[in-house]
Amino acid sequence: MTLSVQHLWLIPALPLAAAAVGAVLPRSGRVPAASAAIAAMGAAFVLSCLALNGALADPARHAVHNFAWFDLGHGAVMLGWLLDPLTAFMCVMVTFVGLLIFVFSLGYMRDDPHFARFFCFLSLFAAAMLGLLVANSLLLLFICWELVGLASYLLIGFWFHRPAAAAAAKKAFLTTRLGDLGFLLGLLWLYDSAGSLLFYDAGRGVLESGVLAGLTAQTVAGGLALSTAIGLLLFCGAVGKSGQFPLHVWLPDAMEGPTPVSALIHAATMVAAGVFLVARLYPLMAADQALAAVPVHALTVVALIGAVTALLGAVIAVAQDDIKRVLAFSTVSQLGYMMLALGVGAWTAAIFHLLTHAFFKALLFLGAGSVIHAAHHEQDIRRLGGLRTRLPATYRTFVIGMMALAGVPFLFSGFWSKEAILHAAHGWTVSPLPLWAGLAAVALTAFYMTRLVAETFFGSPRSPAAAHAEESPAVMRIPLVLLAGCAILLGFLGTPAWPWLQARLAGAPLHGSLEHLFEGGGLMLLSIALVGAGIGLGWRFYGRRPRASAAAADPLAAASPTLMAALAARLGCDEFYAATVGRLHALAAAVADGLDRWVLGAAVSGVGLLGQFGGVVSRENDEGALNGGFDAAGAGLRGAGRSYARAQTGRVHGYLRALAVAFVVLGLVLLAGGVP
């Protein structure tokens, strides 16, 4: 059974319908809202599997279904659905991880009074993300992209009564909007130069060779190819959404939302959108590779930004004390990896890492959620500790996630996808920086994840909340176990010996043999050694001699207080933005405020006063002249009526007599005047 491309819209439509149901339910409609969301997500998962089944039948084909949205000028604005292995794999991942996160939320959000609203927003988020995946038009993708932004705003600020959550939601929205501005410009420019926004449209789509040749042939300012300029503008959107340097600042703050939201944002949906965008637009981004005389290739910028982000995120994660913030910075770092892979040309490796990362990062976030839930919303790892025995299921699954993220060799999915990326970076001839950054981040990742696990689960409880933690209910444990299973098994879809996933994504024939398993063995040994070093050092600092109390100093901070303080302050990025962009913005706001208050406000007040004056004049006129006149006329009429009523006696003889007298008077008048 397969799902044809004409019916692909059902996948995002189901969660959207669930969101609509959740939106109209009253606050007490907890059960229907949650069951609608979960049922819709489950059905979307089944449909995604069917779609994947269909897409794998012919992986090289981009099945599309285009239709006109509305007529504009000479042509119509076209939208469409696109079904290829990239879309299908992403849909299966989003629906599956999303479904598990929804189920987990049943337990995590059980006591929240706005349970129904939460599921409504979750469904909206999933629907927007799925719509983004199935779009065959950059315009439709952009619409869903913005819906993802909106849903993330609603979910990060779900506990909006907490000022930090409200501010984080605003920050996430505004920061990603900044990137979206570039996206929008790129989109308009692309429409202007290509005349279409469809990806694939029987040779006329913007990702097909005919249009791409036209785009690379033109140059714009600075000698850039037109496709490079458009690609970089579109990449701005991905930088914002996927938390790449320098727009990564919103991502750690987004931890203010409920933990299932963090899992959804950081694993399955929002941050994946940026990587997906670049992978989807890969033909456009890579179109300038054949040109030698251009100052910069679009993918080079992508690779360098990815390398910087991968390293930056990993370095900062070392010094964070909040369990969710460590994971947030690791997300930043891993997204950097994915961008790096895209930049060096291995987009299938990037998607492979995106898929494996979605599973183990969702696992880690849900595990963190389980810890937080058990420890009564204590998130500071310095105040946790000793949870290994109290939360055995959470501990085991969390360690599996940690090993997958750290890239422990052979068994865990993260190892294979990371290896694929490092291998591609090794083969990149432009600059060695991505490879070095990637290798450094490998060691750092292993180190900070070991620190996180050691601080959280080993040693002795360092706060009453941690001492009295109790294992989470089954509805939260089962998603963890399923995700842990995927975090292990998924890696075997893309090993060098049998790169099934990469081959299917690229639509290329599968060349697998055991000889390839240890291809690039030197690099693999190096990265295994780095992982070992990272874990070993982490264990030496944090595991062997666990922290005695919450107030005890961090061993690294004791060794190098200034460096660790700088890292804990996230290298001052937020402060830097506050001092530059923030201050500029405040200045512009002050100017705008002054203009508004003193120029526009004065004009408006003047008009208002004029109106008031007119009103006074009108009132005086009305009350004095008009009303008086009508009153007098009314009184006169009433008097006349009264006097005439007196003559109306009802006596017939009276009337007759009046007639006779009148007749006599008439006769006399006629006589006096002389009969004519």
Added chain:
Amino acid sequence: MSPLHLCLLLSTGLFCIGLAGALSRSNAILVLLGIELMLNAANLNFIAFWRYGPAPSAGAGVVFVIFTIAVAAAEAAVGLALVIALHRHRRNLRLPEATRLKG
């Protein structure tokens, strides 16, 4: 005194008798009689002005009078119907007491 003047004097007298009757009687039928007298005085004037006027040969005056008599007959029928309705309603025909249209 010409015959026209005599006729006019006669009709004036008839009119005054009718008017006096209509004004002085309180019985509705007698008032109606007075009105009929005044109407006939007017008819007499028509005939007199035709007979002694500039064109006595044409039949215009007689036709007018026949019209008036027909109208008067209709008016008498209406008047008598009013009188009967008044009698049914109030069991008498005294006009000074019938001051209200409302029943």
